[in-house]
Amino acid sequence: MSKFKQLGVANWLSESLLAMKITTPTDIQKACIPKILQNYDCIGGAKTGSGKTIAFAAPILSTWSEDPSAIYGVVLTPTRELALQIAEQFTALGASMNIRVSVIVGGEDIVKQALELQNKPHFVIATPGRLADHITNSGDDTICGLRRVKYLVLDEADRLLSNSFGDDLEKCFSILPSSDKRQTLLFTATVTDAVKALKDRPISKNKKQIFVHEVESLDKVRIPPSLSMYYFLVPSDGLKEAYLHNLLVNENYLEKSAIIFVNRTRTAEILRRILRLLELTVVSLHSEMPQSERVNSLHRFKAGAARILIATDVASRGLDIPTVELVVNYDIPADPDDFIHRVGRTARAGRKGDSISMIAPNDIQRIISIESKVNKKMTITKTVTDDSVIQSSLNKTTRAKRECILDMENENFGEKKRINKYKHELNLKSKTSKTFKKTKRSKKSKRS
Structure with a gap:
């Protein structure tokens, strides 16, 4: 019997992994795959190159194949290159099941991406900024499928949970099902305090305690x-x-x-x-x-x-x-x-x-x-x-x-970046001014 099948992975996926010469699960795969299949939310911490993508892709694809639907899962990741790499792995693993994966990242045609989302792919791999753009600007026909997502994955979670992605993540979460109606999986090579804090969050009645897997020795992670x-x-x-x-x-x-x-x-x-x-x-x-x-x-x-x-x-x-x-x-x-x-x-x-x-x-x-x-x-x-x-x-x-x-x-190298920085500063000043005027009006109203 395949070692991945022993973890609960679907037969077709075990065969796909075997065809890719992936035969022995890594530590993080052995720890996380069974728990995710048992409906646990999961925080997985392991060193780079340890097979984290398969640790979340294998159980998600296994459950999806029982009742294929769209949009079944969303994977958020901090960089375009990593999004493309994850999409390639999903596509390769699900090739025998005609899986449809959409990559939603900056620098690509936003209209073409909107059409892909309207056609309801099985999985969306995205950077938070571009997905937030679609949620804000592309209309309900484009984003309505996101409301039925079964899995949300934050890959490189420590980076995503930093301040630089805060606003975009909040926008993404606003359209997705609430945390008690989806499984949330966080994977990272660096388990920061922000990531650790999530394991202590209150658990709703129909959710299990969050499963946390972190390699024992920090030296091995480092x-x-x-x-x-x-x-x-x-x-x-x-x-x-x-x-x-x-x-x-x-x-x-x-x-x-x-x-x-x-x-x-x-x-x-x-x-x-x-x-x-x-x-x-x-x-x-x-x-x-x-x-x-x-x-x-x-x-x-x-x-x-x-x-x-x-x-x-x-x-x-x-x-x-x-x-x-x-x-x-x-x-x-x-x-x-x-x-x-x-x-x-x-x-x-x-x-x-x-x-x-x-x-x-x-x-x-x-x-x-x-x-x-x-x-x-x-x-x-x-x-x-x-x-x-x-x-x-x-x-x-x-x-x-x-x-x-x-x-x-x-060649005016960097001109686009300077213009964007200037626009950002103007936008920040505008927001600060509006907040100041609102606070001033509020204080005046209280006095009267």
Whole structure:
């Protein structure tokens, strides 16, 4: 008997998993699948690469197949790339059952998406912002199917429950069935206080206690044992491009696939252009890119057509790219959890991988916080030296950077982001002004 069938997964799905050479359930799958099939709400915490998607997709697809209906489940996730990846997995798992999956994310044709929602797909995989747009603007014919959802999944729940998604989540929840009329499943690699707080919420009469599965050792969640953590010092921020180039052409890493993480979209674009001018095969992934380019970059990197991916944290969560051998933190993240998610892109499923952090003078406190969080010290690497940078990389990168910045200025790179920021500030001022006037009227009314 299939090990997945022993967990209660439907026969057809067990066969699909077998055809995909997925034969042995992971710890989180063994823990969560039976409980979800028993109608428990669930909070699942496990390290990246542990099979969280199948942990919620398998039980949902099993129960859906007993009485196929639309829209049966909604999966919310913080990034477009992760939404597309989850949709691919649902589609592959449900191929024999003619499953229909709709991806609702920003950067795509909103009218086409509205038509897909009107046609009632079986499952909707969405980012909160775009789904909230449809709920607000697309009309009841488009969103009415959301009122009958049986399952709501929050993938990368710690990120979704942060302040940045608050308004959009609230809008999404407003159209979905209440929590006592649906199953709610939260999955994350980082079980934050916001996630933990949900397990203590009041339970209605017809709901069971929330099932919580979290791996026992935080060390195992944080950093896989097959990951080696290194660092080297950079004298100043202005020299970082030269040091990065010198690392990537070093004989130890010349043939290895690498993700370079940065904190800003402008940095990602500058590095992409510099490294391309220096004849390295490189793509980028950041929020300033059109969605079609983001998808194309990811596909090229996964296929090995590009050895290097330069990305902001849109690529740090959940993306399954098994062949990544090196993660470089070009910029050190302010939040240690972001570091954990970044380095989790390598050393997956027991494979070996390296992470290298480029530490400038202002980064020391962040490194101390990261090492405290992961309970592991980084080791200095001699791969890059000041002499090798001066001899091989400094002049090249300086010339290339000057050319790239000039091109970006001519192309008005970042103009759309600046306009959106200005509109957001105007909107915020307008809301503040209305609130102030309302409060003032209320106080005046009380006095009279």
